[in-house]
Amino acid sequence: xxxxxxxxxxxxxxxxxxxxxxxxxxxxxxxxxxxxxxxxxxxxxxxxxxxxxxxxxxxxxxxxxxxxxxxxxxxxxxxxxxxxxxxxxxxxxxxxxxxxxxxxxxx
Numbered sequence: 001x002x003x004x005x006x007x008x009x010x011x012x013x014x015x016x017x018x019x020x021x022x023x024x025x026x027x028x029x030x031x032x033x034x035x036x037x038x039x040x041x042x043x044x045x046x047x048x049x050x051x052x053x054x055x056x057x058x059x060x061x062x063x064x065x066x067x068x069x070x071x072x073x074x075x076x077x078x079x080x081x082x083x084x085x086x087x088x089x090x091x092x093x094x095x096x097x098x099x100x101x102x103x104x105x106x107x
Contacts (some may be wrong), residue, residue, distance in 0.1 A: 002046035008062050015078070019048040020104065025064055026042040027057045033073040036090035040075075041097055050100070051099035077103045 004014055006023070024040045037054075042085055044052035047068035057072055058065040067076055067083075077099070079083035084106055085099065 002048045003041060003052045006055050007060055019080050021051045021078040023035055023053045023055055023076045025055050025057050025069045025072055030072050032090040036073050039093050039096050079103060
């Protein structure tokens with residue numbers, strides 16, 4: 001189950017299962033978010049060992065505030081419970097692939 005919609009209700013239970021997590025903070029009205037969504041979803045299919053969590057900032061304001069999300073799309077990578085990378089703005093598939101490899105190999 002590598003691609004999930006995360007909420008305040010399921011966030012801890014789901015994220016505790018994976019050592020590596022990518023969080024996509026988005027909103028339905030955000031055009032760059034819509035452009036990045038297929039990139040994020042494709043990466044989730046390629047990396048079933050990683051949790052790719054989508055967080056709707058409008059519906060999940062507590063999570064957006066907790067992660068200090070001020071602009072969307074924002075993508076945050078968490079490894080072993082620590083934020084190791086944060087990016088604001090949509091990225092291309094090659095850039096996202098490089099970022100995933102970087103985070104996977106980070107110590």
